[in-house]
Amino acid sequence: MKTLVTAIQKGGQGKTFATCHLAFDFHERGYRVAVADMDTQANASYTLAGHESGYTASQLFNGDADSLRAHFTGREDDGLVLIEADPALANIEGSLKLGEAAGKLRANIAALGEFFDVLLIDTPPSLGVIMTAAVLASDYMLSPLEMEAYSLHGMKKMVAVISNLRKQNPKLRFIGMVPNKVDGRKPRHVANLAEIQQAWPQLVLPLSVGSRDSIAEALGEQMPVWKIKKTAARAATKEVRALAQYVFEKMEIAQ
Template sequence: MKTLVIANQKGGVGKTATFVHLVFDYAARGLKIAAIDLDTQGNASFTLAAHKTGVLSSDLYLKPSIDALIPTDNVALVEADPSLAEIERLPLADGIKALRQKITAMEEAGFDLCLIDTAPSLGVAMASALAVADFVVSPIELEVYSFQGITSLVTTITNIRDNVNPNLNWLGMIPAKYDARNPRHRNNLATLRESYPSLVLNPVGNRSSIAEALETSKPVWAIQRTAARKAAQEVRAVNQQIFDMMVE
């Protein structure tokens, strides 16, 4: 089983949209997915509610074991809950140990892939997820505030890799909410590619059909509107990029 974390310390960058579409896409390929929502906002849990298992994300840290995850249509959701806030008081080493134990149990249960959505802040939840993961991918908005956070993001991932998890592979950044008609976005994308030539994945446009998909608990390629077709092409293109890198 591979474990992929979606992480960025900046909020509002398309992180949850990326997470749920990876879940939908890879489950449709026949992979058995454990989807873990570590964001107390619970947005991913809302969109993936049809795949609830009764297991809560705080259980991964606060209980010695969890009930067996029973997937629905290849997806087993470990949903966010208010008690997630309590894990931020745990020593990081304890959080890593607890989460690693549950991830191992999921692998032993026959899951092919564990996908983890994280909150937009560096705490025990994000750090422990990165500590047990094989891969991390980071959606980023092509605006100045998001750009200012890149250095912190690079530092965080590098520190985890150097000091805790040498097997962590940063697949790169997804330029999300991209508006190709916006000169600022085009310039910022060019700058990003120049600064991090091996870490910039395909961009995904700022399209209302993606928000509609999240609200209606379906992937954007299931939205029956012409405007959704381009969004579906972009989302699936970056999903394929990520898939190809994970199986190399």
């Protein structure tokens, strides 16, 4: 199983959008996909409602691998499975030390690998124990980013954090920053996008996702944007499919 964490400490950049759409896309390709929603806001759990596993994200930190195996063994599902956010996640943040949290999570992810091809982790917008442990236990990381000054400022901070965490998790591959919610009518967005793609080609994906109403609509309607039956959803679909294809190749899921 390959594990991808979507993380950036700044809120509202598109972590949950990316996590859910990668899940829908990989599932459609025929892979067994698990999504762990580690954010008490439970946005991914909302969009993926109907796919609940009955196993919660806090159990990935305080449950043991044997009970996880017992839960998933023989379970019927359609190949897209949600490990839902639960209020107990808030206690994890306060009660577990980072080393302990990352160790537990790694053991549970190893057990999940007996049941799934891909695990996608959605994280809360803060550099706490949960996000850090998720990064330490993952193989790949993706960070969506708006083209606004505060976000770009946050990006520099995130780059420092990533290089630090890679020392503790050498297998971690940073797939990159996804320029998201790019409004082509705003010269500021267009200039910022060109600037970061040119300045950090190793860190910023060579694609972008526009500010598309149909994406927000799809998340609320609990479906991928390609199921929204509106002409305006076509451009969004193209961009999101390109993102999924890029990540799919980088994660070498097919191999």
